[in-house]
Amino acid sequence: MPSSRPRRSVLYVPGVNERALAKLPGLAVDVVILDLEDSVAPHMKAEARDRVAAVLGAPRRDNGPELVVRINALAEGEGAADLAAVLPAAPDGVLLPKVAVPDDLAAVRAVALAQGVETGTTLWAMIETARSVADPLPIALAQDGVLPLAALVLGLNDLSLALGTRLAPGRAAFLPLMMGVLAAARAGGLDVIDAVHNDIGDLDGLAAECAFAADCGFDGKSLIHPAQIEIANRAFAPSDAAIAAAEAIVDLFDRPENRDRGVVAHDGRMVERLHAEAAGRLLARARTIARRAGETARDM
Numbered sequence: 001m002p003s004s005r006p007r008r009s010v011l012y013v014p015g016v017n018e019r020a021l022a023k024l025p026g027l028a029v030d031v032v033i034l035d036l037e038d039s040v041a042p043h044m045k046a047e048a049r050d051r052v053a054a055v056l057g058a059p060r061r062d063n064g065p066e067l068v069v070r071i072n073a074l075a076e077g078e079g080a081a082d083l084a085a086v087l088p089a090a091p092d093g094v095l096l097p098k099v100a101v102p103d104d105l106a107a108v109r110a111v112a113l114a115q116g117v118e119t120g121t122t123l124w125a126m127i128e129t130a131r132s133v134a135d136p137l138p139i140a141l142a143q144d145g146v147l148p149l150a151a152l153v154l155g156l157n158d159l160s161l162a163l164g165t166r167l168a169p170g171r172a173a174f175l176p177l178m179m180g181v182l183a184a185a186r187a188g189g190l191d192v193i194d195a196v197h198n199d200i201g202d203l204d205g206l207a208a209e210c211a212f213a214a215d216c217g218f219d220g221k222s223l224i225h226p227a228q229i230e231i232a233n234r235a236f237a238p239s240d241a242a243i244a245a246a247e248a249i250v251d252l253f254d255r256p257e258n259r260d261r262g263v264v265a266h267d268g269r270m271v272e273r274l275h276a277e278a279a280g281r282l283l284a285r286a287r288t289i290a291r292r293a294g295e296t297a298r299d300m
């Protein structure tokens, strides 16, 4: 099953941007991706590693965001240095960019093992190459006890470049690929995170992308600016109407007259036990999110 931790808002922060890093304790975000890859200029990589290690080493709130580090690809030479700098500080996850094949995950695990680092850190894989998006299933199934795989993250900027497909509003051309990645993630029991919306000023466009991705089944949205967080948190949380509908379905099968029934009619619709199971999951997720919101409001 996907994680019980909400991963609705997944905010990239350039590992070298001191002011942006300083903002993190005040942000109600589910996941922070401390970026050592594309948002960091080649000559700033070492400084970014130091800054990110310092963020990871600082005291963390129990209910604070998951801290995931996006390392550079191993092939680019910086990836191993990134792992050596951040793994001892036990990030919640390491995000590997530009994954092409399952061997890319195996290579990162081998480097982590060779460095002798044992942590509870998970592995996240970016699906943003032609090869990985054409065949995401073997990647999603490449599970291991070392750096267990937790999530797939779509990267539509790189993918747009790789495929020559225009990243246009509505993203219709990408839909088959997005659903292929989503199905692969679910087959592997992983979470799956939608790509970034590049236009920071277009909050309506962001809300539309979030609503669409939530309908598709994505767990959350990659973000690039704090102004985008609240929209994603809302879009990927169950709405009040969805909670009320789920409560009604759970209640339906709890009634004595329905205890032995596999299917009942409710408001003119067929409802099966699988709907009650889904409703139960939605309610559990809503409770987790509400608890987290309460704790975050108290601690910030």
Ligand SMILES: CC(C)(COP(=O)(O)OP(=O)(O)OC[C@H]1O[C@@H](n2cnc3c(N)ncnc32)[C@H](O)[C@@H]1OP(=O)(O)O)[C@@H](O)C(=O)NCCC(=O)NCCSC(=O)C[C@H](O)C(=O)O
Pocket: 011, 012, 013, 014, 019, 020, 021, 023, 024, 035, 038, 039, 128, 154, 155, 156, 157, 158, 159, 195, 196, 200, 223, 224, 225, 226
């Ligand atoms: C895009 C930005 C460079 C814009 O930054 P800026 O011009 O500073 O914006 P603002 O003046 O509106 O910022 C207001 C304050 O908020 C802070 N801020 C901005 N962004 C962030 C952030 N991501 N996290 C935390 N805090 C942030 C600013 O510092 C301002 O505060 P202050 O300085 O005190 O006034 C910038 O938003 C940015 O760098 N965003 C992240 C870019 C990034 O990480 N890109 C890489 C990941 S996306 C990607 O690679 C996708 C994938 O791989 C693919 O292929 O699709």
Ligand SMILES: [Mg+2]
Pocket: 038, 097, 128, 155, 157, 158
């Ligand atoms: Mg990318």
